[in-house]
Amino acid sequence: MALIETKDLYKIYDVGESPVHALDGVSVGIEPGEFVAIMGPSGSGKSTFMNIIGCLDQPTRGQYFLGGIETGRLSRDDLAAIRNEKIGFVFQGFNLLPRTSAIENVELPMFYRSMPQGERQKKAEAALKRLGLAGREHHHPNQLSGGQQQRVAIARALVNDAPLILADEPTGNLDTKTSIEIMELMVRLNRDDHITIVLVTHEYDIAAFSRRIIHFLDGRIVSDEPNVPEPQIHEDRVTP
Amino acid sequence: MINIPDTLKISLRAIRINKMRSGLTMLGIIIGVGSVIAMLAVGTGASEKIKTQLAGMGTNLLLVHPGSTTSGGLRMGMGSQPTLTKDDADAILREIPKVQDVAPVLSGAAQVVYGNQNWSTGVYGSTPGIFVVRDLMLIAGRSFTEQDVRSATKVAVLGQTVVTNLFGSANPVGQVIRIKKLPFTVIGVLAEKGQSMQGQDQDDIIYIPVTTAQKKIFGTAFPGMVRNIMVKVRNAHDLNAVENELNNLLRQRHRIGPREDNDFQVRNLTDMMQMAEQSARVMTLLLGAIASVSLLVGGIGIMNIMLVSVTERTREIGIRMAVGAKTWDIRLQFIIEALTLSLMGGIIGIVLGIAGATILSALAGWTTVVSPLSILLAFGFSALVGIFFGFYPAYKASLLNPIDALRYE
Numbered sequence: 001m002a003l004i005e006t007k008d009l010y011k012i013y014d015v016g017e018s019p020v021h022a023l024d025g026v027s028v029g030i031e032p033g034e035f036v037a038i039m040g041p042s043g044s045g046k047s048t049f050m051n052i053i054g055c056l057d058q059p060t061r062g063q064y065f066l067g068g069i070e071t072g073r074l075s076r077d078d079l080a081a082i083r084n085e086k087i088g089f090v091f092q093g094f095n096l097l098p099r100t101s102a103i104e105n106v107e108l109p110m111f112y113r114s115m116p117q118g119e120r121q122k123k124a125e126a127a128l129k130r131l132g133l134a135g136r137e138h139h140h141p142n143q144l145s146g147g148q149q150q151r152v153a154i155a156r157a158l159v160n161d162a163p164l165i166l167a168d169e170p171t172g173n174l175d176t177k178t179s180i181e182i183m184e185l186m187v188r189l190n191r192d193d194h195i196t197i198v199l200v201t202h203e204y205d206i207a208a209f210s211r212r213i214i215h216f217l218d219g220r221i222v223s224d225e226p227n228v229p230e231p232q233i234h235e236d237r238v239t240p
Numbered sequence: 241m242i243n244i245p246d247t248l249k250i251s252l253r254a255i256r257i258n259k260m261r262s263g264l265t266m267l268g269i270i271i272g273v274g275s276v277i278a279m280l281a282v283g284t285g286a287s288e289k290i291k292t293q294l295a296g297m298g299t300n301l302l303l304v305h306p307g308s309t310t311s312g313g314l315r316m317g318m319g320s321q322p323t324l325t326k327d328d329a330d331a332i333l334r335e336i337p338k339v340q341d342v343a344p345v346l347s348g349a350a351q352v353v354y355g356n357q358n359w360s361t362g363v364y365g366s367t368p369g370i371f372v373v374r375d376l377m378l379i380a381g382r383s384f385t386e387q388d389v390r391s392a393t394k395v396a397v398l399g400q401t402v403v404t405n406l407f408g409s410a411n412p413v414g415q416v417i418r419i420k421k422l423p424f425t426v427i428g429v430l431a432e433k434g435q436s437m438q439g440q441d442q443d444d445i446i447y448i449p450v451t452t453a454q455k456k457i458f459g460t461a462f463p464g465m466v467r468n469i470m471v472k473v474r475n476a477h478d479l480n481a482v483e484n485e486l487n488n489l490l491r492q493r494h495r496i497g498p499r500e501d502n503d504f505q506v507r508n509l510t511d512m513m514q515m516a517e518q519s520a521r522v523m524t525l526l527l528g529a530i531a532s533v534s535l536l537v538g539g540i541g542i543m544n545i546m547l548v549s550v551t552e553r554t555r556e557i558g559i560r561m562a563v564g565a566k567t568w569d570i571r572l573q574f575i576i577e578a579l580t581l582s583l584m585g586g587i588i589g590i591v592l593g594i595a596g597a598t599i600l601s602a603l604a605g606w607t608t609v610v611s612p613l614s615i616l617l618a619f620g621f622s623a624l625v626g627i628f629f630g631f632y633p634a635y636k637a638s639l640l641n642p643i644d645a646l647r648y649e
Contacts, residue, residue: 056562056643077566083642084564095559095646099257111246112564156563 001068003164003196004030004053009062011048022048024219032163035190035197037207040216046200047168054087054166055079084112088157092169094149096141102128102152103137109160127155147178154185167199171206183209251577261545266585268541272534273589273618274596279531280614281597283524285607290520301509302471302483307502323494323503325464326450331493332471336485338478343370344466346453352446353418354406361402363419363446365453373472381413381428384449392451397428399443420457424448479508535621543629546578550633557637558646570638578630579623586622590615
């Protein structure tokens with residue numbers, strides 16, 4: 001069964017006289033374990049598509065099944081629970097809570113599933129350590145570099161053991177070297193932990209890390225092809 | 241399933257992070273609550289003071305004054321005819337069972353001498369009933385009796401001011417003073433009563449038997465005449481009934497025809513008390529209303545800052561939603577935050593309000609009473625303001641599409 005399945009998604013904004021079709025009938029399926037890059041110029045609908053499959057936004061028309069569940073029938077709080085348990089988000093702007101330590105940022109998803117403090121802390125520490133951030137648990141976001149902040153965000157995405165990570169331009173604010181580090185991290189999460197990753201980017205270098213590339217234009221899918229060859233991973237460059 | 245202790249921690253942290261803003265928000269509530277409590281304390285204090293003064297005057301009192309008379313079509317002024325007698329007073333006590341006691345009073349000013357000291361004071365001739373009617377307490381000696389009244393003995397009961405001025409700290413009981421040059425034996429001393437509502441010293445007074453006053457001090461052309469009669473009624477709710485009975489009885493005794501005017505006048509002291517209390521209550525209300533304006537302004541301050549705070553943190557709300565915060569997680573976080581702010585401000589305001597009231601009473605000499613009701617009122621209102629103005633923006637934010645909150649700039 002597909003992890004993500006959309007049927008004829010439309011997202012229409014009423015701006016001015018003529019409605020804008022941000023999504024214009026998108027049907028796609030993504031299987032568990034895939035690593036998909038979504039590409040397209042700005043305004044092509046790729047971010048709108050991401051927001052809808054991330055249950056952050058609702059389509060105007062059409063159906064979206066996540067793990068076989070039709071999300072259109074769910075309440076706000078049900079959707080919140082799905083975001084909490086099934087989806088990890090990685091954003092371009094990191095979206096960490098300001099003036100809040102790294103560990104508390106990572107604890108946040110567990111907080112909203114009412115996990116006891118001790119367990120939360122233990123899991124958050126483990127996640128940060130795994131991403132090479134041991135010793136930086138009590139740093140605030142403004143005390144961390146961009147790459148470190150994005151790794152805190154990834155730790156936050158991983159910590160609830162979500163089967164799906166949605167990354168919206170995760171390297172958009174990072175330099176090339178750090179971008180490659182983050183992408184290699186993603187590849188390993190996909191390969192070793194079998195986490196399904198959907199990635200939005202407009203850079204071919206970044207999309208090259210994925211194994212399937214979907215192109216969006218004017219709210220429609222214009223191409224959907226497997227990406228070969230498999231990208232190389234430089235194990236020595238990434239702190240475990 | 242909402243985690244209240246942890247939500248509280250988040251709220252407390254948000255308050256700590258924005259120390260300056262939290263402090264200013266609280267300041268509005270502190271000033272509002274503080275001034276409401278201080279102002280109400282001043283108002284309540286004033287009305288409490290009036291109440292004690294009224295209680296000092298004696299309660300359930302009716303006062304009978306001689307009235308105007310008409311002689312040959314010429315209406316004379318109030319009190320122009322000495323129409324009331326001690327016999328009237330005795331008749332009132334005898335005929336009206338709802339009356340607890342009566343006291344006919346014949347009073348005037350007189351020079352009083354003891355040794356080489358002299359003092360001008362008010363001398364009240366009355367019956368033993370005066371001690372009941374005016375709630376007079378003796379701290380030394382005894383009051384005069386019916387026997388003293390019958391035989392017009394020259395005995396006197398002194399108020400504190402008279403004692404201080406004539407005797408200093410010596411014990412006056414058993415000593416002989418001279419009132420208008422006549423020797424009187426001091427048989428008792430009254431407890432202190434303080435000032436009356438009109439600011440009179442109620443302790444600057446000497447009580448003597450009414451008959452002695454009539455015959456020896458204020459000799460009059462009308463034997464048995466008194467200046468007024470004080471009537472104490474057993475129950476407050478009988479006051480009006482007794483007033484009517486008094487009218488009938490005295491009209492009958494004074495042989496006043498059906499179409500003639502009364503030659504006396506009955507005044508209800510309780511009515512006067514209630515009027516005074518009423519005005520004190522109006523003052524309390526007025527002070528409270530003025531202070532409430534500042535509480536309202538404080539509330540608007542909270543609203544302002546909560547609106548700014550929530551708007552500013554729309555992105556934070558978006559992040560929380562993205563990682564799984566439910567509607568009530570978000571709302572509760574801001575409610576607790578606003579509530580904590582306003583309750584902390586409220587508590588500090590209460591402390592400052594009580595301190596302010598204490599300082600006012602020390603500096604200005606006003607009686608202030610901090611009533612639990614005013615504390616409850618101010619506290620409750622500040623909590624309400626906090627919840628309402630904290631909840632509303634959070635409520636709006638909690639209904640946003642997560643992506644709109646997340647993208648909020």
